[in-house]
Amino acid sequence: MPERTRAIQNALRPLLWPVVALGLLLIFNAVCTAGFFTIELRDGRFYGVLVDILNHGSRVAIVALGMTLVIATGGVDLSAGAAAAIAGAITASLVAQGHAPWPLAIVAALAAGLLCGVWNGVLVTVLRLQPIVATLILMVAGRGIAQLITDGLIITFQSPPLAAVGNGSFLALPMPLALLVGVGAIVALGAHRTPLGLFIASVGDNEVASRLAGVPDRAVRIIAYAACGVLAALAGVIECSYIKAADANNAGNLLELDAILAVVIGGTALRGGRFSLAGTVLGAFFMQTLTTTLYMQNVSAEIAPAPKAAVVVIVCLLQSPSFRHRCAALFARRGSP
Amino acid sequence: MLALGGVDFSLRAGEIHALMGENGAGKSTLIKCLTGVHAPAGGDIHLAGAPVRFGSPRDAERAGISTVYQEIGLIPHLSIAENICLGREPVHRFWPHPIRWSAVRARARDALARLGLSGLDVRRELASCSIAVQQLIAIARALDMSPRVLILDEPTSSLDRDECARLFDVLKRLRGQGLGIIFITHALEQVEQVADRVTVLRDGKLVGVHDAIALSRAMLVSLMVGRAFDHVPVAAGSSGAEGVGSGGAKSGSEDALLSARGIGRRGSLEHVDFTIAPGEAVGLAGLLGSGRTETARLLFGADVMDRGELRVRGRAARFAAPHDAIAHGIALTPENRKAEGIIPSLSVRENIILALQARSGFSKRLSRAAQNALACGFITSLGIKVGNAETPIAHLSGGNQQKALLARWLATEPALLILDEPTRGIDVASKAEILRAIHDMRSKGMAILFISSELEEVVRACTRVVVLRDRRSVAQLSGVQVTEQNVLNAVAQHHA
Numbered sequence: 034m035p036e037r038t039r040a041i042q043n044a045l046r047p048l049l050w051p052v053v054a055l056g057l058l059l060i061f062n063a064v065c066t067a068g069f070f071t072i073e074l075r076d077g078r079f080y081g082v083l084v085d086i087l088n089h090g091s092r093v094a095i096v097a098l099g100m101t102l103v104i105a106t107g108g109v110d111l112s113a114g115a116a117a118a119i120a121g122a123i124t125a126s127l128v129a130q131g132h133a134p135w136p137l138a139i140v141a142a143l144a145a146g147l148l149c150g151v152w153n154g155v156l157v158t159v160l161r162l163q164p165i166v167a168t169l170i171l172m173v174a175g176r177g178i179a180q181l182i183t184d185g186l187i188i189t190f191q192s193p194p195l196a197a198v199g200n201g202s203f204l205a206l207p208m209p210l211a212l213l214v215g216v217g218a219i220v221a222l223g224a225h226r227t228p229l230g231l232f233i234a235s236v237g238d239n240e241v242a243s244r245l246a247g248v249p250d251r252a253v254r255i256i257a258y259a260a261c262g263v264l265a266a267l268a269g270v271i272e273c274s275y276i277k278a279a280d281a282n283n284a285g286n287l288l289e290l291d292a293i294l295a296v297v298i299g300g301t302a303l304r305g306g307r308f309s310l311a312g313t314v315l316g317a318f319f320m321q322t323l324t325t326t327l328y329m330q331n332v333s334a335e336i337a338p339a340p341k342a343a344v345v346v347i348v349c350l351l352q353s354p355s356f357r358h359r360c361a362a363l364f365a366r367r368g369s370p
Numbered sequence: 371m372l373a374l375g376g377v378d379f380s381l382r383a384g385e386i387h388a389l390m391g392e393n394g395a396g397k398s399t400l401i402k403c404l405t406g407v408h409a410p411a412g413g414d415i416h417l418a419g420a421p422v423r424f425g426s427p428r429d430a431e432r433a434g435i436s437t438v439y440q441e442i443g444l445i446p447h448l449s450i451a452e453n454i455c456l457g458r459e460p461v462h463r464f465w466p467h468p469i470r471w472s473a474v475r476a477r478a479r480d481a482l483a484r485l486g487l488s489g490l491d492v493r494r495e496l497a498s499c500s501i502a503v504q505q506l507i508a509i510a511r512a513l514d515m516s517p518r519v520l521i522l523d524e525p526t527s528s529l530d531r532d533e534c535a536r537l538f539d540v541l542k543r544l545r546g547q548g549l550g551i552i553f554i555t556h557a558l559e560q561v562e563q564v565a566d567r568v569t570v571l572r573d574g575k576l577v578g579v580h581d582a583i584a585l586s587r588a589m590l591v592s593l594m595v596g597r598a599f600d601h602v603p604v605a606a607g608s609s610g611a612e613g614v615g616s617g618g619a620k621s622g623s624e625d626a627l628l629s630a631r632g633i634g635r636r637g638s639l640e641h642v643d644f645t646i647a648p649g650e651a652v653g654l655a656g657l658l659g660s661g662r663t664e665t666a667r668l669l670f671g672a673d674v675m676d677r678g679e680l681r682v683r684g685r686a687a688r689f690a691a692p693h694d695a696i697a698h699g700i701a702l703t704p705e706n707r708k709a710e711g712i713i714p715s716l717s718v719r720e721n722i723i724l725a726l727q728a729r730s731g732f733s734k735r736l737s738r739a740a741q742n743a744l745a746c747g748f749i750t751s752l753g754i755k756v757g758n759a760e761t762p763i764a765h766l767s768g769g770n771q772q773k774a775l776l777a778r779w780l781a782t783e784p785a786l787l788i789l790d791e792p793t794r795g796i797d798v799a800s801k802a803e804i805l806r807a808i809h810d811m812r813s814k815g816m817a818i819l820f821i822s823s824e825l826e827e828v829v830r831a832c833t834r835v836v837v838l839r840d841r842r843s844v845a846q847l848s849g850v851q852v853t854e855q856n857v858l859n860a861v862a863q864h865h866a
Contacts, residue, residue, distance in 0.1 A: 037738070037742075039758055039760040040717075040738075040760055043717070043760055226735065227732055227733070227735050228727045228728075228730070228731075228732060228735050228736075229732060231716075231720060231724070231727060232727075232728070232732075234713075234715075234716060234720075235713045235716060235720070235724060238713045238714060238715050238716060239709075239712065239713045239714060241709060241710050242704075242709070242710050242711055242712060242713055243713065243724075244672075244691070244692060245670075245672060245692050245702065245704055245710055245711075246692075246713075246724045246725045246728055246778065247692050247693045247696040247725050247728035247729055248724065248728045249693060249728070249731075249732075252732075306715045306716075307715055307716070
C-alpha cells in the first residue's frame with residue numbers, strides 16, 4: 034500500500050537527527066571512554082554504564098512524553114517538576130505515616146498529578162492564560178504545596194515494595210525502564226489508535242481552523258495537560274522511591290526543562306503541530322548519555338552544564354532545515370569558486 | 371530575463387503589466403525570483419539594462435523593486451504611520467538617533483495622500499482599519515520606498531468596486547510617473563480596465579505576452595486554461611417570485627431546512643432574515659462589510675448570536691460553537707482559507723478527514739483504510755492536483771487547497787453547506803470546477819448558501835439571492851428576478 038509506506042516515511046523522517054546525534058555520542062564513547070559499553074549480569078540483573086543511562090533517562094523520558102503532547106498543542110508545561118515534587122511528597126508521607134498501603138499511595142500521587150494537569154488545562158483553555166504564565170503559577174505554588182504536605186521536612190520511609198519502583202528490576206533491566214516502556218505504549222496507543230493525536234497536531238498547527246472544523250479544542254488541550262500532569266507525578270513517584278525519601282525542595286528540580294529539551298531534540302517544534310513520541314524518548318536518552326559522558330570524562334558537575342548546552346545548541350541547529358541549507362550553500366560555494 | 375521553466379519576462383518603465391495564470395502556474399514563483407525571495411536556478415535578471423543579483427528581499431527593495439504580497443505583510447498592532455515607515459523611520463542626526471515621530475507621521479500622510487486617502491488618521495492602529503484600507507496602506511508603504519518597479523500580488527481580492535476604481539486611478543497616475551507595475555489578478559475585467567500588456571503562464575511555462583487591447587476575455591481564458599472554456603451549468607430558475615425589497619423571508623415554513631429570523635450579534639450583525647430549503651442554492655450578496663461573512667459565522671456557531679431566532683428543520687437551535695452546528699449537519703468553508711481553513715503542516719488526507727473525525731468524536735477512529743479511501747476518492751472526484759495524499763496541504767496551490775477544504779466538508783455529508791468566498795483568489799479552471807461541484811451537490815439535495823463578491827457567480831449559481839446592506843437583510847430576489855442588474859439595484863438602493 035503506497036499511501037501507507039509514505040505515511041511511515043513521514044513518521045520516520047524526524048527521527049533521523051536524534052538518531053545521528055545519539056549515534057555520534059556513542060561512537061565518541063566507544064573510542065574515548067573506557068568501560069562505557071561493559072555490561073555484567075549479577076544477581077539476575079544487568080549492571081553497567083549503559084544500564085545506568087537507561088535507568089536515569091527513563092524518568093525524564095516519562096515526563097517528556099507528556100510534555101510532547103502539551104508542546105504539540107502549542108503550549109508548554111513549566112509545572113512538571115513541581116507536580117513531581119507534590120507526587121513524591123504525597124507518596125512518602127502516606128506510606129511513612131502508615132496512612133495508606135503503598136499501591137494506594139501511588140494512586141493518590143497520580144491523582145494529584147492529574148489534578149495539577151487539569152488545573153493547568155483549565156487555566157489555559159477556559160481562562161485563556163498563556164501556557165507559559167498559566168503553568169508558571171503551579172511551578173511556583175507547587176513546591177509550596179509539597180512543603181506543606183511534608184511539613185518542610187525530608188520524609189524517609191521503609192517500604193521494600195515501594196522502594197522497588199525506583200530501584201528494582203524487571204527482566205534484568207531497571208524498573209523505571211519497564212515503566213517507560215509500559216507508559217510509552219499507552220501514550221502511543223492513546224495518541225495514534227484514537228483520533229487524539231490528529232486533534233492535538235491539528236489544534237497546535239492552526240487552532241482557529243481546527244475549531245471551525247469542529248475539533249473539540251478545549252477538551253484536547255485539557256487532556257494533553259492532564260496526561261503531562263499524571264506522567265510528571267509518575268516520575269515524582271519513581272524519584273521518591275529511588276532515594277526512599279521525599280525532598281520537597283529538590284525533588285524534580287528542573288525536571289520540566291530537561292523534558293522540554295528532550296522534546297525539542299526529538300524533533301517536535303515548540304510552536305506546536307506535528308509531534309514525534311519516539312523522537313522524544315530518543316531525545317531524553319541523548320540528554321542522559323551526554324550527562325553521563327561528561328561525568329565519565331571527569332568534567333565536574335558544576336561546569337558540566339556549559340559543554341552540555343553547547344552540544345544541545347549544535348543538535349538543535351542540525352535539525353533546522355534552513356541552517357542545513359545555509360551550511361550546504363557555504364560548502365557548495367567553496368567547492369566551485 | 372529568465373525564470374522558472376525557462377520563462378522570459380520583461381517590464382517596461384511606465385507600463386502596467388498583468389501577470390495571469392491558474393493557481394500553480396508559477397506566478398508566485400516568478401515574483402519570488404524577481405524579489406530575491408528565491409534565487410533563480412538559471413537565467414539572469416536585468417534592471418534598467420544592468421544585470422542584478424538579489425540575495426534577499428531587502429536587496430531587491432534597495433534596487434527599487436517594491437512588492438505588496440497577497441497576505442498583507444503589516445503589523446496589526448502598530449499605528450498606520452509606524453507601519454508605513456517601519457524599518458525606514460526618519461531619525462535625528464545625533465546619537466542615539468531617536469525617531470522623529472512628527473516626520474514619520476508627515477511621511478505617512480504624504481504616502482496616503484498619493485493614494486487619495488488624506489482623511490485617514492495615521493495614528494490609528496492598523497487592525498482597526500478594514501481589510502480594504504489595510505491593502506491600500508500596504509501599497510502606500512511600498513510607494514514610500516520610491517521604487518522603480520511595483521509588484522502587486524492580487525491587490526484587489528479584498529476591494530469592492532469603488533475601491534478598485536480608486537486603486538486603478540492611482541496605478542495609472544504612477545504609470546504616468548514612469549513606474550513599471552506588475553499586477554497579478556484573476557479578474558478578467560480588471561485586465562481590460564488597467565493593463566497595457568498581459569503575460570500568461572501555465573504549468574510553469576510561458577504561454578504568451580500580449581497587448582491587452584488586442585486580447586478578448588474569451589481568448590485570455592483559453593490561454594490560461596489551455597483549452598476551450600466550457601461554461602458552468604446555469605442554475606435552473608425555479609418557482610415563486612417574491613417582491614424586491616419585501617425584506618421578510620417565508621418564515622417558519624414547514625419544509626425549510628433552516629430559517630433565521632432577525633438574527634444578529636452586537637457589533638457585527640444587525641438583523642438578518644432568511645430561509646433555505648433542501649436542494650436550494652441561496653446567495654448572499656452585498657458590498658464588503660455588509661455582513662455576509664458575519665451572517666455565515668453566526669449560522670455556523672463560529673460567533674454566538676445574541677438576538678433573533680434560528681430554527682433547523684422547524685426546531686429552535688442555539689449554536690455555542692461550530693461543533694453544535696456541525697452536529698446539525700451544517701458546514702462552512704471560511705473566507706480566509708489560510709488562517710481559518712487549512713491545517714498547514716498536516717497532510718491532505720488528514721485535512722480532508724478532520725471534520726468527519728471531529729464529528730465522530732474521540733472514541734471512534736476512522737480506520738486508516740477508510741481515511742485513504744475518502745482522501746483518494748475526493749482527490750480524484752474534485753480533481754485535486756497533488757502528488758499523493760500524504761503531501762502537507764501547505765504545498766498545494768490556493769485552488770487545490772480550496773478543493774481539499776470542500777472535500778473536508780463533503781465527507782461529512784452536510785445538509786447545508788455555507789461557502790464563504792469559495793472562489794476568491796483561485797484560477798478560472800478551479801473556479802469552474804468548484805461551481806460545477808456545487809451544482810452536483812444541489813442536485814443531490816444539499817442546500818447551499820453561497821457568498822461571493824463576484825456577482826456574476828452568485829447569479830449563475832443561485833436560485834434565490836438575499837441582499838445585505840449595512841448589516842441587515844434588505845431584499846430578496848428569486849427565480850427570474852435573479853439578475854446581476856437587479857441585485858446591483860437592490861445593493862445600491864437607499865432606504866426608502
